[in-house]
Amino acid sequence: MWIQYKTIVIKEILRFSRIWVQTLFPPIITTSLYLLIFGGLMGERIGNMQGVDYLHFIIPGIILMTVIQNSYANTVASFFLAKFNHSIEELLVSPVSYWVILLGYISGGVARGLTVGLGVFIAVSFFVDLQIYSMFIVFIIFLLTAVLFSLAGFINAIFAQSFDDISIVPTFILMPMIYLGGMFYSIEILPMFWQNLSKFNPIYYMVDGFRMGFLGSSTTSIVESIMVLLTMIILLGLLAFYLLKRGINIKT
Amino acid sequence: MSNALTIKALSKIYANDFHALKGIDLSIKEGDFFALLGSNGAGKTTIIGIVCGLLEKTAGSISVLGLNQDNSAYEVKRLIGLMPQEFNFNPFEPIEEILINQAGYHGIARTHAKIYAEILLKRMELWDKRLDMAKSLSGGMKRRLMLARALIHKPKILILDEPSAGVDVEIRRSMWAFLRELNKEGVTIILTTHYLEEAESLCRNIAIVDNGKVIEQTSMKRLLSKVSQQTLILESGEKLPQIPVKLDFSVTQLDDYSLEVVLESTTSITQALQILGEHGINIDHVRSAQNRLETLFLNLTSGK
Numbered sequence: 001m002w003i004q005y006k007t008i009v010i011k012e013i014l015r016f017s018r019i020w021v022q023t024l025f026p027p028i029i030t031t032s033l034y035l036l037i038f039g040g041l042m043g044e045r046i047g048n049m050q051g052v053d054y055l056h057f058i059i060p061g062i063i064l065m066t067v068i069q070n071s072y073a074n075t076v077a078s079f080f081l082a083k084f085n086h087s088i089e090e091l092l093v094s095p096v097s098y099w100v101i102l103l104g105y106i107s108g109g110v111a112r113g114l115t116v117g118l119g120v121f122i123a124v125s126f127f128v129d130l131q132i133y134s135m136f137i138v139f140i141i142f143l144l145t146a147v148l149f150s151l152a153g154f155i156n157a158i159f160a161q162s163f164d165d166i167s168i169v170p171t172f173i174l175m176p177m178i179y180l181g182g183m184f185y186s187i188e189i190l191p192m193f194w195q196n197l198s199k200f201n202p203i204y205y206m207v208d209g210f211r212m213g214f215l216g217s218s219t220t221s222i223v224e225s226i227m228v229l230l231t232m233i234i235l236l237g238l239l240a241f242y243l244l245k246r247g248i249n250i251k252t
Numbered sequence: 253m254s255n256a257l258t259i260k261a262l263s264k265i266y267a268n269d270f271h272a273l274k275g276i277d278l279s280i281k282e283g284d285f286f287a288l289l290g291s292n293g294a295g296k297t298t299i300i301g302i303v304c305g306l307l308e309k310t311a312g313s314i315s316v317l318g319l320n321q322d323n324s325a326y327e328v329k330r331l332i333g334l335m336p337q338e339f340n341f342n343p344f345e346p347i348e349e350i351l352i353n354q355a356g357y358h359g360i361a362r363t364h365a366k367i368y369a370e371i372l373l374k375r376m377e378l379w380d381k382r383l384d385m386a387k388s389l390s391g392g393m394k395r396r397l398m399l400a401r402a403l404i405h406k407p408k409i410l411i412l413d414e415p416s417a418g419v420d421v422e423i424r425r426s427m428w429a430f431l432r433e434l435n436k437e438g439v440t441i442i443l444t445t446h447y448l449e450e451a452e453s454l455c456r457n458i459a460i461v462d463n464g465k466v467i468e469q470t471s472m473k474r475l476l477s478k479v480s481q482q483t484l485i486l487e488s489g490e491k492l493p494q495i496p497v498k499l500d501f502s503v504t505q506l507d508d509y510s511l512e513v514v515l516e517s518t519t520s521i522t523q524a525l526q527i528l529g530e531h532g533i534n535i536d537h538v539r540s541a542q543n544r545l546e547t548l549f550l551n552l553t554s555g556k
Contacts, residue, residue, distance in 0.1 A: 087342040089340045094357035095327070
Protein backbone atom coordinates (compact mmCIF):
# COMPACT_ATOMS: atom_id res chain seq x y z
CA MET A 1 0.00 0.00 0.00
CA TRP A 2 2.90 2.34 0.82
CA ILE A 3 4.55 1.70 -2.57
CA GLN A 4 1.24 2.37 -4.37
CA TYR A 5 0.72 5.62 -2.45
CA LYS A 6 4.32 6.70 -3.03
CA THR A 7 4.01 5.95 -6.76
CA ILE A 8 0.96 8.22 -7.14
CA VAL A 9 2.59 11.01 -5.14
CA ILE A 10 5.88 10.84 -7.10
CA LYS A 11 3.93 10.77 -10.38
CA GLU A 12 1.95 13.85 -9.30
CA ILE A 13 5.03 15.77 -8.16
CA LEU A 14 6.88 14.93 -11.38
CA ARG A 15 3.82 16.02 -13.37
CA PHE A 16 3.68 19.55 -11.98
CA SER A 17 7.48 19.84 -11.80
CA ARG A 18 7.84 19.01 -15.52
CA ILE A 19 5.58 21.96 -16.36
CA TRP A 20 7.05 24.34 -13.76
CA VAL A 21 6.71 27.27 -16.18
CA GLN A 22 2.94 26.84 -15.97
CA THR A 23 2.59 25.62 -12.41
CA LEU A 24 5.27 27.00 -10.11
CA PHE A 25 6.60 30.19 -11.64
CA PRO A 26 3.46 32.29 -12.47
CA PRO A 27 2.05 32.40 -8.89
CA ILE A 28 5.32 33.87 -7.63
CA ILE A 29 5.19 36.63 -10.28
CA THR A 30 1.49 37.33 -9.64
CA THR A 31 1.99 37.52 -5.90
CA SER A 32 4.94 39.85 -6.22
CA LEU A 33 2.75 42.13 -8.35
CA TYR A 34 -0.07 42.02 -5.79
CA LEU A 35 2.35 43.02 -3.06
CA LEU A 36 3.92 45.76 -5.13
CA ILE A 37 0.58 47.31 -6.13
CA PHE A 38 -1.73 46.69 -3.16
CA GLY A 39 0.84 46.57 -0.40
CA GLY A 40 3.59 48.88 -1.58
CA LEU A 41 1.86 51.55 -3.69
CA MET A 42 -1.70 51.67 -2.31
CA GLY A 43 -0.98 50.37 1.18
CA GLU A 44 0.62 53.57 2.41
CA ARG A 45 -2.59 55.47 1.59
CA ILE A 46 -4.79 52.85 3.27
CA GLY A 47 -2.89 53.01 6.54
CA ASN A 48 -3.07 50.41 9.32
CA MET A 49 -5.47 47.48 9.54
CA GLN A 50 -5.95 45.22 12.58
CA GLY A 51 -3.12 47.12 14.22
CA VAL A 52 -0.45 46.56 11.52
CA ASP A 53 0.51 48.34 8.29
CA TYR A 54 -1.46 47.24 5.24
CA LEU A 55 1.46 45.46 3.52
CA HIS A 56 1.99 43.14 6.49
CA PHE A 57 -1.78 42.70 6.82
CA ILE A 58 -2.33 41.35 3.31
CA ILE A 59 0.73 39.06 3.08
CA PRO A 60 -0.83 36.07 4.91
CA GLY A 61 -3.98 36.29 2.76
CA ILE A 62 -2.00 36.46 -0.45
CA ILE A 63 0.18 33.48 0.47
CA LEU A 64 -2.91 31.50 1.43
CA MET A 65 -4.64 32.45 -1.83
CA THR A 66 -1.80 30.86 -3.81
CA VAL A 67 -2.02 27.73 -1.66
CA ILE A 68 -5.78 27.51 -2.26
CA GLN A 69 -5.54 28.10 -5.99
CA ASN A 70 -2.62 25.78 -6.60
CA SER A 71 -3.73 22.83 -4.51
CA TYR A 72 -7.18 23.06 -6.15
CA ALA A 73 -5.73 23.47 -9.65
CA ASN A 74 -3.41 20.51 -9.26
CA THR A 75 -6.00 17.89 -8.37
CA VAL A 76 -8.71 19.20 -10.66
CA ALA A 77 -6.39 19.29 -13.68
CA SER A 78 -4.53 16.08 -12.94
CA PHE A 79 -7.54 13.91 -12.17
CA PHE A 80 -9.66 15.37 -14.98
CA LEU A 81 -6.84 14.77 -17.49
CA ALA A 82 -6.45 11.21 -16.21
CA LYS A 83 -10.15 10.74 -16.95
CA PHE A 84 -9.89 12.55 -20.28
CA ASN A 85 -6.93 10.52 -21.64
CA HIS A 86 -8.19 7.35 -19.88
CA SER A 87 -4.93 6.94 -17.96
CA ILE A 88 -7.12 6.60 -14.84
CA GLU A 89 -7.64 3.03 -16.13
CA GLU A 90 -4.03 2.30 -15.16
CA LEU A 91 -5.15 2.67 -11.55
CA LEU A 92 -8.52 1.01 -11.98
CA VAL A 93 -7.04 -2.24 -13.35
CA SER A 94 -4.48 -2.32 -10.52
CA PRO A 95 -4.98 -3.53 -6.95
CA VAL A 96 -5.03 0.00 -5.53
CA SER A 97 -7.68 0.86 -2.94
CA TYR A 98 -9.84 3.93 -3.40
CA TRP A 99 -8.40 5.44 -0.22
CA VAL A 100 -4.89 5.20 -1.65
CA ILE A 101 -5.96 6.79 -4.95
CA LEU A 102 -7.65 9.63 -3.06
CA LEU A 103 -4.75 10.13 -0.64
CA GLY A 104 -2.23 10.04 -3.50
CA TYR A 105 -3.97 12.74 -5.51
CA ILE A 106 -4.63 14.87 -2.43
CA SER A 107 -0.96 14.60 -1.43
CA GLY A 108 0.00 15.72 -4.95
CA GLY A 109 -2.26 18.78 -4.58
CA VAL A 110 -0.84 19.50 -1.13
CA ALA A 111 2.71 19.17 -2.48
CA ARG A 112 2.04 21.75 -5.19
CA GLY A 113 0.15 24.07 -2.83
CA LEU A 114 2.96 23.95 -0.31
CA THR A 115 5.72 24.30 -2.93
CA VAL A 116 4.10 27.39 -4.42
CA GLY A 117 3.20 28.77 -0.99
CA LEU A 118 6.78 28.35 0.15
CA GLY A 119 8.05 29.91 -3.09
CA VAL A 120 5.81 32.93 -2.54
CA PHE A 121 6.90 33.15 1.08
CA ILE A 122 10.57 33.21 0.01
CA ALA A 123 9.85 35.77 -2.75
CA VAL A 124 7.95 37.99 -0.32
CA SER A 125 10.74 37.84 2.25
CA PHE A 126 13.02 39.58 -0.29
CA PHE A 127 10.76 42.66 -0.17
CA VAL A 128 9.36 42.62 3.35
CA ASP A 129 10.77 41.86 6.78
CA LEU A 130 8.40 39.01 7.69
CA GLN A 131 7.62 38.35 11.35
CA ILE A 132 5.99 35.04 12.31
CA TYR A 133 4.04 34.94 15.57
CA SER A 134 3.57 31.13 15.63
CA MET A 135 5.22 28.78 13.15
CA PHE A 136 2.93 25.98 14.40
CA ILE A 137 -0.26 27.88 13.53
CA VAL A 138 1.15 28.95 10.17
CA PHE A 139 2.05 25.37 9.30
CA ILE A 140 -1.24 23.82 10.48
CA ILE A 141 -3.42 26.29 8.57
CA PHE A 142 -1.11 26.04 5.55
CA LEU A 143 -1.43 22.22 5.53
CA LEU A 144 -5.16 21.94 6.31
CA THR A 145 -6.04 24.55 3.68
CA ALA A 146 -4.02 22.70 1.04
CA VAL A 147 -5.73 19.40 1.97
CA LEU A 148 -9.19 20.96 1.88
CA PHE A 149 -8.78 22.58 -1.52
CA SER A 150 -7.09 19.53 -3.00
CA LEU A 151 -10.21 17.60 -1.98
CA ALA A 152 -12.45 20.26 -3.49
CA GLY A 153 -10.48 20.10 -6.76
CA PHE A 154 -10.74 16.31 -6.77
CA ILE A 155 -14.53 16.43 -6.41
CA ASN A 156 -14.74 19.04 -9.18
CA ALA A 157 -12.67 16.72 -11.42
CA ILE A 158 -14.96 13.76 -10.75
CA PHE A 159 -18.02 15.73 -11.89
CA ALA A 160 -16.26 17.55 -14.75
CA GLN A 161 -17.19 16.36 -18.23
CA SER A 162 -15.30 19.00 -20.19
CA PHE A 163 -12.45 21.50 -19.80
CA ASP A 164 -15.08 24.22 -19.19
CA ASP A 165 -16.25 22.36 -16.11
CA ILE A 166 -12.83 22.57 -14.48
CA SER A 167 -12.66 26.34 -14.82
CA ILE A 168 -16.24 27.24 -13.86
CA VAL A 169 -15.87 26.49 -10.13
CA PRO A 170 -12.53 28.33 -9.66
CA THR A 171 -13.79 31.35 -11.59
CA PHE A 172 -17.35 31.71 -10.37
CA ILE A 173 -17.23 30.18 -6.89
CA LEU A 174 -13.69 29.96 -5.58
CA MET A 175 -12.45 33.40 -6.62
CA PRO A 176 -15.41 35.34 -5.12
CA MET A 177 -15.10 33.30 -1.91
CA ILE A 178 -11.38 34.11 -1.67
CA TYR A 179 -11.85 37.81 -2.33
CA LEU A 180 -14.83 38.07 0.04
CA GLY A 181 -13.09 36.02 2.74
CA GLY A 182 -11.19 38.97 4.20
CA MET A 183 -8.01 38.51 2.23
CA PHE A 184 -7.60 42.23 1.48
CA TYR A 185 -9.52 43.64 4.44
CA SER A 186 -10.54 42.91 8.01
CA ILE A 187 -14.23 42.00 8.22
CA GLU A 188 -14.43 44.39 11.20
CA ILE A 189 -14.67 47.29 8.72
CA LEU A 190 -17.83 45.80 7.16
CA PRO A 191 -21.40 46.63 8.29
CA MET A 192 -22.79 44.06 10.76
CA PHE A 193 -24.92 42.28 8.13
CA TRP A 194 -21.89 41.66 5.87
CA GLN A 195 -19.75 40.72 8.88
CA ASN A 196 -22.27 38.01 9.81
CA LEU A 197 -22.54 36.83 6.20
CA SER A 198 -18.73 36.57 5.94
CA LYS A 199 -18.80 34.07 8.79
CA PHE A 200 -20.51 31.56 6.48
CA ASN A 201 -17.51 31.74 4.17
CA PRO A 202 -15.01 29.05 5.24
CA ILE A 203 -12.15 30.95 3.62
CA TYR A 204 -12.63 33.70 6.21
CA TYR A 205 -11.60 31.24 8.98
CA MET A 206 -8.53 30.08 7.05
CA VAL A 207 -7.30 33.58 6.23
CA ASP A 208 -8.03 34.75 9.76
CA GLY A 209 -6.25 31.76 11.31
CA PHE A 210 -3.28 32.16 8.99
CA ARG A 211 -3.09 35.85 9.83
CA MET A 212 -3.10 34.88 13.50
CA GLY A 213 -0.02 32.74 12.84
CA PHE A 214 1.80 35.69 11.27
CA LEU A 215 0.54 38.71 13.22
CA GLY A 216 -0.65 37.25 16.51
CA SER A 217 -4.05 38.92 16.17
CA SER A 218 -7.30 37.74 14.59
CA THR A 219 -11.03 38.41 14.57
CA THR A 220 -11.96 34.82 15.46
CA SER A 221 -10.34 32.15 17.62
CA ILE A 222 -7.67 29.87 16.13
CA VAL A 223 -9.49 26.82 17.53
CA GLU A 224 -12.61 27.85 15.61
CA SER A 225 -10.54 28.22 12.42
CA ILE A 226 -8.98 24.78 12.80
CA MET A 227 -12.33 23.16 13.66
CA VAL A 228 -13.98 24.66 10.56
CA LEU A 229 -11.11 23.36 8.42
CA LEU A 230 -11.16 19.87 9.96
CA THR A 231 -14.96 19.57 9.67
CA MET A 232 -14.86 20.54 6.00
CA ILE A 233 -11.96 18.18 5.30
CA ILE A 234 -13.88 15.27 6.84
CA LEU A 235 -17.07 16.10 4.91
CA LEU A 236 -15.35 16.59 1.55
CA GLY A 237 -13.07 13.60 2.15
CA LEU A 238 -16.04 11.30 2.73
CA LEU A 239 -17.85 12.72 -0.29
CA ALA A 240 -14.79 12.29 -2.54
CA PHE A 241 -14.31 8.71 -1.34
CA TYR A 242 -17.99 7.89 -1.92
CA LEU A 243 -17.92 9.33 -5.46
CA LEU A 244 -14.70 7.49 -6.29
CA LYS A 245 -15.93 4.19 -4.89
CA ARG A 246 -19.22 4.47 -6.76
CA GLY A 247 -17.19 5.17 -9.90
CA ILE A 248 -19.25 8.27 -10.70
CA ASN A 249 -18.16 9.47 -14.16
CA ILE A 250 -15.26 7.01 -13.98
CA LYS A 251 -16.82 3.56 -14.29
CA THR A 252 -20.07 3.00 -16.15
CA MET B 253 -6.22 -28.31 -15.92
CA SER B 254 -8.19 -25.70 -13.97
CA ASN B 255 -9.96 -22.74 -15.44
CA ALA B 256 -8.11 -19.45 -15.82
CA LEU B 257 -11.38 -17.59 -16.28
CA THR B 258 -14.95 -18.64 -15.61
CA ILE B 259 -17.81 -16.32 -16.42
CA LYS B 260 -21.35 -17.25 -15.45
CA ALA B 261 -24.58 -15.52 -16.50
CA LEU B 262 -22.81 -12.20 -16.94
CA SER B 263 -25.06 -9.37 -17.95
CA LYS B 264 -24.55 -5.67 -18.36
CA ILE B 265 -27.13 -2.97 -18.87
CA TYR B 266 -25.69 0.53 -19.40
CA ALA B 267 -27.29 3.66 -17.95
CA ASN B 268 -28.89 4.38 -21.34
CA ASP B 269 -30.71 0.99 -21.07
CA PHE B 270 -28.48 -0.63 -23.67
CA HIS B 271 -28.34 -4.35 -22.90
CA ALA B 272 -24.69 -5.01 -23.83
CA LEU B 273 -24.36 -8.51 -22.33
CA LYS B 274 -27.26 -10.92 -22.05
CA GLY B 275 -26.09 -13.76 -19.83
CA ILE B 276 -22.58 -14.63 -20.97
CA ASP B 277 -21.21 -18.04 -19.97
CA LEU B 278 -17.58 -18.64 -20.79
CA SER B 279 -14.78 -20.80 -19.48
CA ILE B 280 -11.14 -20.57 -20.49
CA LYS B 281 -8.58 -23.15 -19.42
CA GLU B 282 -5.32 -22.23 -17.74
CA GLY B 283 -2.52 -21.94 -20.31
CA ASP B 284 -4.91 -21.53 -23.22
CA PHE B 285 -4.49 -19.13 -26.13
CA PHE B 286 -8.10 -18.09 -26.53
CA ALA B 287 -9.80 -15.98 -29.19
CA LEU B 288 -12.83 -13.90 -28.30
CA LEU B 289 -14.36 -12.81 -31.55
CA GLY B 290 -17.35 -10.71 -32.44
CA SER B 291 -18.32 -7.84 -34.66
CA ASN B 292 -18.19 -4.23 -33.43
CA GLY B 293 -20.57 -3.70 -30.52
CA ALA B 294 -20.99 -7.45 -29.91
CA GLY B 295 -19.90 -7.08 -26.27
CA LYS B 296 -16.25 -8.21 -26.28
CA THR B 297 -14.82 -5.01 -24.80
CA THR B 298 -17.60 -4.92 -22.21
CA ILE B 299 -16.70 -8.45 -21.08
CA ILE B 300 -13.02 -7.47 -20.84
CA GLY B 301 -13.87 -4.23 -19.03
CA ILE B 302 -15.86 -6.09 -16.38
CA VAL B 303 -13.22 -8.81 -15.93
CA CYS B 304 -10.50 -6.17 -15.46
CA GLY B 305 -12.50 -3.95 -13.09
CA LEU B 306 -13.06 -1.06 -15.47
CA LEU B 307 -16.82 -1.55 -15.65
CA GLU B 308 -19.46 -2.60 -13.16
CA LYS B 309 -21.46 -5.68 -14.05
CA THR B 310 -25.24 -5.77 -13.72
CA ALA B 311 -25.42 -9.48 -12.78
CA GLY B 312 -23.44 -12.69 -12.97
CA SER B 313 -20.20 -13.98 -11.54
CA ILE B 314 -16.57 -14.04 -12.57
CA SER B 315 -13.83 -16.18 -11.17
CA VAL B 316 -10.16 -15.96 -12.08
CA LEU B 317 -7.93 -18.94 -11.30
CA GLY B 318 -10.46 -20.02 -8.70
CA LEU B 319 -10.80 -16.59 -7.06
CA ASN B 320 -14.19 -14.94 -7.05
CA GLN B 321 -13.95 -11.38 -8.33
CA ASP B 322 -16.54 -10.09 -5.85
CA ASN B 323 -14.64 -11.40 -2.82
CA SER B 324 -11.04 -11.05 -4.01
CA ALA B 325 -11.04 -8.05 -6.33
CA TYR B 326 -7.41 -7.02 -5.64
CA GLU B 327 -6.01 -10.56 -5.92
CA VAL B 328 -7.87 -10.97 -9.22
CA LYS B 329 -6.39 -7.71 -10.52
CA ARG B 330 -2.89 -8.92 -9.65
CA LEU B 331 -3.42 -11.97 -11.89
CA ILE B 332 -4.52 -10.04 -14.98
CA GLY B 333 -2.62 -7.85 -17.42
CA LEU B 334 -4.68 -5.81 -19.86
CA MET B 335 -3.65 -4.32 -23.16
CA PRO B 336 -6.74 -2.29 -24.10
CA GLN B 337 -8.02 -1.32 -27.50
CA GLU B 338 -7.71 2.45 -27.01
CA PHE B 339 -4.50 4.19 -25.96
CA ASN B 340 -4.95 4.84 -22.26
CA PHE B 341 -1.69 6.29 -20.97
CA ASN B 342 -0.72 9.85 -20.22
CA PRO B 343 0.85 11.06 -23.48
CA PHE B 344 2.95 13.58 -21.55
CA GLU B 345 4.71 10.97 -19.43
CA PRO B 346 8.06 9.41 -20.37
CA ILE B 347 7.76 5.82 -21.56
CA GLU B 348 9.88 4.27 -18.83
CA GLU B 349 7.92 6.20 -16.17
CA ILE B 350 4.66 4.73 -17.48
CA LEU B 351 5.97 1.21 -16.87
CA ILE B 352 7.53 2.01 -13.50
CA ASN B 353 4.32 3.69 -12.30
CA GLN B 354 2.21 0.74 -13.42
CA ALA B 355 4.52 -1.59 -11.49
CA GLY B 356 4.20 0.73 -8.48
CA TYR B 357 0.40 0.48 -8.61
CA HIS B 358 0.91 -3.28 -8.29
CA GLY B 359 3.10 -2.77 -5.24
CA ILE B 360 6.43 -3.40 -7.00
CA ALA B 361 9.26 -1.22 -5.71
CA ARG B 362 10.83 1.27 -8.12
CA THR B 363 14.26 -0.41 -8.12
CA HIS B 364 12.78 -3.80 -9.08
CA ALA B 365 10.40 -2.24 -11.57
CA LYS B 366 13.28 -0.50 -13.37
CA ILE B 367 15.05 -3.81 -13.99
CA TYR B 368 12.02 -5.53 -15.50
CA ALA B 369 10.99 -2.38 -17.41
CA GLU B 370 14.40 -2.46 -19.11
CA ILE B 371 13.91 -6.10 -20.15
CA LEU B 372 10.43 -5.41 -21.53
CA LEU B 373 11.38 -2.19 -23.30
CA LYS B 374 14.33 -3.90 -24.97
CA ARG B 375 12.09 -6.81 -26.00
CA MET B 376 9.59 -4.34 -27.47
CA GLU B 377 12.38 -2.39 -29.21
CA LEU B 378 11.49 0.75 -27.24
CA TRP B 379 14.58 1.00 -25.03
CA ASP B 380 16.13 3.82 -27.07
CA LYS B 381 12.93 5.82 -26.61
CA ARG B 382 12.57 5.22 -22.86
CA LEU B 383 13.02 8.89 -21.94
CA ASP B 384 10.73 10.21 -24.69
CA MET B 385 7.18 11.33 -24.00
CA ALA B 386 4.64 8.69 -24.99
CA LYS B 387 2.97 11.13 -27.39
CA SER B 388 6.06 11.04 -29.63
CA LEU B 389 5.64 7.32 -30.41
CA SER B 390 4.11 5.95 -33.60
CA GLY B 391 0.86 3.96 -33.42
CA GLY B 392 2.67 0.63 -33.49
CA MET B 393 5.10 1.73 -30.78
CA LYS B 394 2.22 2.86 -28.58
CA ARG B 395 0.67 -0.61 -28.91
CA ARG B 396 3.98 -2.21 -27.89
CA LEU B 397 4.23 0.16 -24.95
CA MET B 398 0.78 -0.95 -23.79
CA LEU B 399 1.82 -4.60 -24.16
CA ALA B 400 4.93 -3.96 -22.05
CA ARG B 401 2.81 -2.14 -19.46
CA ALA B 402 0.35 -5.06 -19.32
CA LEU B 403 3.25 -7.42 -18.55
CA ILE B 404 5.16 -5.31 -16.03
CA HIS B 405 3.65 -7.13 -13.01
CA LYS B 406 4.11 -10.58 -14.61
CA PRO B 407 0.42 -11.48 -14.85
CA LYS B 408 -0.81 -15.07 -15.21
CA ILE B 409 -3.54 -14.00 -17.62
CA LEU B 410 -2.93 -11.55 -20.42
CA ILE B 411 -5.93 -9.94 -22.10
CA LEU B 412 -5.28 -8.35 -25.45
CA ASP B 413 -8.01 -6.21 -26.95
CA GLU B 414 -7.17 -5.65 -30.62
CA PRO B 415 -3.38 -5.79 -30.11
CA SER B 416 -2.50 -5.54 -33.81
CA ALA B 417 -4.60 -2.54 -34.77
CA GLY B 418 -2.34 -0.09 -36.60
CA VAL B 419 0.72 -2.33 -36.36
CA ASP B 420 2.63 -3.09 -39.56
CA VAL B 421 3.01 -6.67 -40.82
CA GLU B 422 6.62 -7.12 -39.71
CA ILE B 423 6.00 -5.94 -36.15
CA ARG B 424 2.75 -7.90 -36.01
CA ARG B 425 4.65 -11.10 -36.83
CA SER B 426 7.27 -10.35 -34.20
CA MET B 427 4.51 -9.61 -31.68
CA TRP B 428 2.90 -12.97 -32.53
CA ALA B 429 6.20 -14.74 -31.90
CA PHE B 430 6.51 -12.99 -28.55
CA LEU B 431 2.95 -13.91 -27.57
CA ARG B 432 3.53 -17.57 -28.52
CA GLU B 433 6.64 -17.52 -26.34
CA LEU B 434 4.67 -16.08 -23.41
CA ASN B 435 1.95 -18.66 -23.86
CA LYS B 436 4.55 -21.46 -23.86
CA GLU B 437 5.83 -20.06 -20.54
CA GLY B 438 2.33 -20.68 -19.13
CA VAL B 439 0.62 -17.31 -19.50
CA THR B 440 -3.03 -17.70 -20.47
CA ILE B 441 -3.75 -15.32 -23.33
CA ILE B 442 -7.17 -14.04 -24.27
CA LEU B 443 -7.25 -12.21 -27.57
CA THR B 444 -9.86 -10.18 -29.35
CA THR B 445 -9.02 -9.17 -32.87
CA HIS B 446 -10.49 -8.09 -36.15
CA TYR B 447 -7.70 -9.90 -37.98
CA LEU B 448 -9.25 -13.35 -38.16
CA GLU B 449 -6.04 -14.66 -39.65
CA GLU B 450 -4.39 -13.67 -36.36
CA ALA B 451 -6.90 -15.63 -34.28
CA GLU B 452 -6.62 -18.65 -36.60
CA SER B 453 -2.85 -18.57 -36.46
CA LEU B 454 -2.43 -18.05 -32.68
CA CYS B 455 -5.41 -19.44 -30.81
CA ARG B 456 -6.32 -22.99 -29.83
CA ASN B 457 -9.84 -22.25 -28.61
CA ILE B 458 -12.41 -19.70 -29.57
CA ALA B 459 -15.68 -18.10 -28.56
CA ILE B 460 -17.81 -15.98 -30.83
CA VAL B 461 -19.91 -13.26 -29.23
CA ASP B 462 -22.82 -11.76 -31.06
CA ASN B 463 -25.34 -9.27 -29.77
CA GLY B 464 -24.33 -9.79 -26.13
CA LYS B 465 -24.41 -13.60 -26.23
CA VAL B 466 -21.85 -16.35 -26.79
CA ILE B 467 -23.07 -18.08 -29.94
CA GLU B 468 -20.17 -20.53 -30.26
CA GLN B 469 -17.43 -21.81 -27.96
CA THR B 470 -15.24 -24.61 -29.18
CA SER B 471 -11.73 -25.47 -30.32
CA MET B 472 -10.34 -23.68 -33.35
CA LYS B 473 -9.85 -27.05 -35.13
CA ARG B 474 -13.41 -28.17 -34.58
CA LEU B 475 -14.77 -24.83 -35.67
CA LEU B 476 -12.74 -24.77 -38.85
CA SER B 477 -13.79 -28.31 -39.70
CA LYS B 478 -17.33 -26.96 -39.93
CA VAL B 479 -16.41 -25.03 -43.04
CA SER B 480 -17.97 -27.14 -45.79
CA GLN B 481 -16.45 -25.26 -48.72
CA GLN B 482 -13.20 -23.60 -49.49
CA THR B 483 -12.43 -21.25 -52.32
CA LEU B 484 -8.95 -21.34 -53.82
CA ILE B 485 -7.06 -19.33 -56.39
CA LEU B 486 -4.87 -21.55 -58.58
CA GLU B 487 -2.12 -19.97 -60.66
CA SER B 488 -0.19 -21.49 -63.55
CA GLY B 489 3.17 -20.40 -64.92
CA GLU B 490 1.98 -21.08 -68.48
CA LYS B 491 -1.08 -19.97 -70.40
CA LEU B 492 -4.06 -22.11 -69.42
CA PRO B 493 -5.62 -24.47 -72.02
CA GLN B 494 -9.40 -24.78 -72.54
CA ILE B 495 -11.14 -25.52 -69.22
CA PRO B 496 -13.27 -28.67 -69.39
CA VAL B 497 -16.98 -27.98 -69.01
CA LYS B 498 -17.68 -30.81 -66.60
CA LEU B 499 -15.58 -31.31 -63.47
CA ASP B 500 -16.31 -32.59 -59.94
CA PHE B 501 -15.96 -29.06 -58.62
CA SER B 502 -16.80 -25.56 -59.76
CA VAL B 503 -14.12 -23.74 -61.78
CA THR B 504 -14.05 -20.16 -63.00
CA GLN B 505 -11.25 -18.84 -65.20
CA LEU B 506 -10.10 -15.47 -63.85
CA ASP B 507 -7.57 -14.70 -66.60
CA ASP B 508 -5.18 -16.53 -68.96
CA TYR B 509 -3.08 -17.79 -66.03
CA SER B 510 -5.40 -18.22 -63.03
CA LEU B 511 -8.51 -20.07 -61.93
CA GLU B 512 -10.87 -19.88 -58.97
CA VAL B 513 -12.10 -23.26 -57.72
CA VAL B 514 -14.68 -24.00 -55.05
CA LEU B 515 -14.09 -27.34 -53.31
CA GLU B 516 -16.63 -29.18 -51.18
CA SER B 517 -15.35 -31.01 -48.08
CA THR B 518 -15.47 -34.29 -50.07
CA THR B 519 -12.75 -33.09 -52.46
CA SER B 520 -9.20 -32.44 -51.26
CA ILE B 521 -6.82 -29.94 -52.86
CA THR B 522 -4.55 -32.82 -54.00
CA GLN B 523 -7.48 -34.51 -55.74
CA ALA B 524 -8.46 -31.28 -57.46
CA LEU B 525 -4.90 -30.64 -58.67
CA GLN B 526 -4.70 -34.23 -59.93
CA ILE B 527 -7.96 -33.87 -61.90
CA LEU B 528 -6.82 -30.58 -63.40
CA GLY B 529 -3.44 -32.15 -64.30
CA GLU B 530 -5.24 -34.95 -66.16
CA HIS B 531 -6.75 -32.21 -68.35
CA GLY B 532 -3.34 -30.67 -69.06
CA ILE B 533 -3.74 -27.86 -66.54
CA ASN B 534 -0.56 -27.59 -64.47
CA ILE B 535 -0.79 -25.46 -61.37
CA ASP B 536 2.26 -23.78 -59.80
CA HIS B 537 0.70 -21.78 -56.91
CA VAL B 538 -2.32 -22.33 -54.69
CA ARG B 539 -3.73 -19.74 -52.29
CA SER B 540 -6.93 -19.32 -50.32
CA ALA B 541 -9.38 -16.82 -51.76
CA GLN B 542 -10.88 -16.16 -48.33
CA ASN B 543 -9.78 -16.89 -44.78
CA ARG B 544 -11.70 -19.97 -43.57
CA LEU B 545 -12.42 -18.51 -40.17
CA GLU B 546 -13.67 -15.35 -41.77
CA THR B 547 -16.18 -17.35 -43.85
CA LEU B 548 -17.39 -19.16 -40.77
CA PHE B 549 -17.50 -16.00 -38.67
CA LEU B 550 -19.62 -14.21 -41.24
CA ASN B 551 -21.96 -17.20 -41.50
CA LEU B 552 -22.39 -17.44 -37.74
CA THR B 553 -22.87 -13.76 -37.03
CA SER B 554 -25.23 -13.22 -39.93
CA GLY B 555 -27.40 -16.08 -38.64
CA LYS B 556 -26.85 -18.42 -41.62
